Amino acid sequence: xxxxxxxxxxxxxxxxxxxxxxxxxxxxxxxxxxxxxxxxxxxxxxxxxxxxxxxxxxxxxxxxxxxxxxxxxxxxxxxxxxxxxxxxxxxxxxxxxxxxxxxxxxxxxxxxxxxxxxxxxxxxxxxxxxxxxxxxxxxxxxxxxxxxxxxxxxxxxxxxxxxxxxxxxxxxxxxxxxxxxxxxxxxxxxxxxxxxxxxxxxxxxxxxxxxxxxxxxxxxxxxxxxxxxxxxxxxxxxxxxxxxxxxxxxxxxxxxxxxxxxxxxxxxxxxxxxxxxxxxxxxxxxxxxxxxxxxxxxxxxxxxxxxxxxxxxxxxxxxxxxxxxxxxxxxxxxxxxxxxxxxxxxxxxxxxxxxxxxxxxxxxxxxxxxxxxxxxxxxxxxxxxxxxxxxxxxxxxxxxxxxxxxxxxxxxxxxxxxxxxxxxxxxxxxxxxxxxxxxxxxxxxxxxxxxxxxxxxxxxxxxxxxxxxxxxxxxxxxxxxxxxxxxxxxxxxxxxxxxxxxxxxxxxxxxxxxxxxxxxxxxxxxxxxxxxxxxxxxxxxxxxxxxxxxxxxxxxxxxxxxxxxxxxxxxxxxxxxxxxxxxxxxxxxxxxxxxx
RNA sequence: GGGGCGGUAGCUCAAUUGGUUAGAGCCCCGGACUGUCGAUCCGGAGGUUGCGGGUUCGAUUCCCGUCCGCCUCGCCA
Numbered sequence: 001x002x003x004x005x006x007x008x009x010x011x012x013x014x015x016x017x018x019x020x021x022x023x024x025x026x027x028x029x030x031x032x033x034x035x036x037x038x039x040x041x042x043x044x045x046x047x048x049x050x051x052x053x054x055x056x057x058x059x060x061x062x063x064x065x066x067x068x069x070x071x072x073x074x075x076x077x078x079x080x081x082x083x084x085x086x087x088x089x090x091x092x093x094x095x096x097x098x099x100x101x102x103x104x105x106x107x108x109x110x111x112x113x114x115x116x117x118x119x120x121x122x123x124x125x126x127x128x129x130x131x132x133x134x135x136x137x138x139x140x141x142x143x144x145x146x147x148x149x150x151x152x153x154x155x156x157x158x159x160x161x162x163x164x165x166x167x168x169x170x171x172x173x174x175x176x177x178x179x180x181x182x183x184x185x186x187x188x189x190x191x192x193x194x195x196x197x198x199x200x201x202x203x204x205x206x207x208x209x210x211x212x213x214x215x216x217x218x219x220x221x222x223x224x225x226x227x228x229x230x231x232x233x234x235x236x237x238x239x240x241x242x243x244x245x246x247x248x249x250x251x252x253x254x255x256x257x258x259x260x261x262x263x264x265x266x267x268x269x270x271x272x273x274x275x276x277x278x279x280x281x282x283x284x285x286x287x288x289x290x291x292x293x294x295x296x297x298x299x300x301x302x303x304x305x306x307x308x309x310x311x312x313x314x315x316x317x318x319x320x321x322x323x324x325x326x327x328x329x330x331x332x333x334x335x336x337x338x339x340x341x342x343x344x345x346x347x348x349x350x351x352x353x354x355x356x357x358x359x360x361x362x363x364x365x366x367x368x369x370x371x372x373x374x375x376x377x378x379x380x381x382x383x384x385x386x387x388x389x390x391x392x393x394x395x396x397x398x399x400x401x402x403x404x405x406x407x408x409x410x411x412x413x414x415x416x417x418x419x420x421x422x423x424x425x426x427x428x429x430x431x432x433x434x435x436x437x438x439x440x441x442x443x444x445x446x447x448x449x450x451x452x453x454x455x456x457x458x459x460x461x462x463x464x465x466x467x468x469x470x471x472x473x474x475x476x477x478x479x480x481x482x483x484x485x486x487x488x489x490x491x492x493x494x495x496x497x498x499x500x501x502x503x504x505x506x507x508x509x510x511x512x513x514x515x516x517x518x519x520x521x522x523x524x525x526x527x528x529x530x531x532x533x534x535x536x537x538x539x540x541x542x543x544x545x546x547x548x549x550x551x552x553x554x555x556x557x558x559x560x561x562x563x564x565x566x567x568x569x570x571x572x573x574x575x576x577x578x579x580x581x582x583x584x585x586x587x588x589x590x591x592x593x594x595x596x
Numbered sequence: 597g598g599g600g601c602g603g604u605a606g607c608u609c610a611a612u613u614g615g616u617u618a619g620a621g622c623c624c625c626g627g628a629c630u631g632u633c634g635a636u637c638c639g640g641a642g643g644u645u646g647c648g649g650g651u652u653c654g655a656u657u658c659c660c661g662u663c664c665g666c667c668u669c670g671c672c673a
Binding site for chain 1: 597599602603606607608615621622623624627629630631632633634636637657664665667668669671672673
């Protein structure tokens with residue numbers, strides 16, 4: 001239908017007769033005699049002209065009726081412009097229209113995609129995603145995503161990975177996130193679950209001798225979404241046999257470097273490595289943003305000497321700590337109005353408050369400064385305080401204090417400009433605990449997932465540990481690792497368990513009886529008894545990867561057809577009611593209070 | 597499930613202390629205009645103020661409920 005795209009014509013094309021297809025990006029009419037139309041397609045923009053001096057009446061009249069976003073095909077002759085437009089690539093030329101075909105007329109639009117400066121809110125954009133997608137920005141995102149998946153397949157193909165598809169209709173595994181369920185028609189009363197990840201299948205592929213597996217795969221977790229999280233998302237999932245942790249990290253780090261080089265022309269340095277414990281101690285979070293300092297410093301020993309009930313009460317708690325963050329130059333930034341908001345913020349994370357003090361002219365002032373007299377000099381030295389700094393304190397049990405200050409650190413950094421632009425801070429976090437005891441459910445949870453192996457050094461201690469000995473169980477270190485980029489987890493993985501007795505021990509510690517484990521995971525436990533190779537791998541969040549590459553905080557930006565925070569596709573209006581006959585066939589009856 | 601913000605024309609927004617016929621720009625429709633490039637100028641159409649209830653002589657405005665969107669805590673092995 002066309003001879004060129006809207007980006008291809010230039011001065012060397014002058015005189016040629018060409019045919020273009022695309023949308024009316026802008027319409028500038030000058031009465032009966034002269035009309036300019038900017039035509040847009042995927043590739044770019046070309047100005048076409050309807051001119052009564054050179055064209056015919058019928059074309060002129062049809063051109064007069066064009067409006068923004070009509071889909072058209074024109075044929076005409078390329079000619080030079082009197083005055084070039086430097087804003088567009090084809091600005092030196094225009095096409096004098098001799099034939100116009102309106103392929104598809106638009107009705108009144110909810111918004112004009114060519115007007116980037118006056119976009120409607122996201123709800124409208126999502127409802128009319130097909131209009132939103134016409135915007136070059138959105139086209140660029142889709143192409144960026146495509147390039148990432150292509151680079152991924154190429155990189156891992158070169159390293160002898162093969163892509164294998166795993167099932168979408170799976171067994172439900174009650175561990176982990178809530179499953180999306182699909183009723184079985186043939187097996188009355190039975191249900192499939194959509195995969196939360198292809199974890200077990202990829203391990204089985206290793207047992208099956210595939211050696212190196214890759215898949216770009218949809219995963220589903222029926223939990224409430226967030227700005228950076230959708231219930232339906234895409235993983236770059238891979239697994240390797242006969243490798244140890246460092247070999248996995250090397251290959252995966254190489255991949256990340258390759259991506260950043262190809263996509264952004266950024267040469268990433270080798271990734272630093274940090275233990276989970278260091279990350280928690282220093283940053284209060286297992287995915288530290290190392291682009292800025294504002295580190296958490298333990299001052300428990302000093303706080304014990306201060307005559308301040310908030311400190312001493314906290315230290316009296318089980319695993320009580322007092323920590324402080326030096327905020328450089330914040331004495332002037334931290335008005336009463338600002339610091340007053342810290343308390344309700346940390347209360348969200350269970351902390352009592354986040355007291356502050358300013359350090360001005362060699363003295364502490366405001367906030368809790370009057371309680372700091374006895375430990376002033378030691379505090380200045382410990383925190384490296386300089387004139388004009390502010391200090392934020394946290395005092396509570398280790399877990400609460402660390403979490404609250406870690407989150408407050410990020411809030412302060414964001415709101416008071418402590419995050420430098422244009423930095424890419426990657427790192428590996430490793431040596432996670434295998435388990436965490438959950439007081440509420442009175443049982444252990446896997447920090448990573450229950451197929452993560454303990455490190456080789458821990459294996460003996462792990463196999464011997466007693467479930468009742470919480471301290472020992474919580475101290476077992478796993479062979480898991482996360483790749484962190486600017487404070488966001490973009491990839492996580494581990495060396496997996498390849499020995500049946502080790503896997504059984506994990507299930508046992510998780511409170512699963514032998515029978516229960518057999519019922520839920522018999523195929524895995526069986527497979528591990530038939531010569532399973534040592535193996536490990538990772539999974540990248542593709543959506544998050546693309547978010548970083550295009551620089552957005554909104555996961556919906558990088559998904560062609562995303563869902564709202566209530567799991568609704570605003571365009572297609574999924575989910576929807578179904579007929580009773582459909583339910584009947586599936587042996588399902590609804591208990592929902594709302595019916596159509 | 598909890599907390600916060602929002603919903604007024606197709607879109608982006610305004611509307612004084614609760615007060616006459618709810619306004620403006622863009623879009624759309626009609627007209628003028630031969631070198632524009634977010635064209636310009638003139639005119640016109642366009643409203644269940646998310647929905648339901650309450651208070652009031654009178655509600656976009658106050659109250660209650662509900663729906664939707666966004667942010668967030670819990671949750672996300």
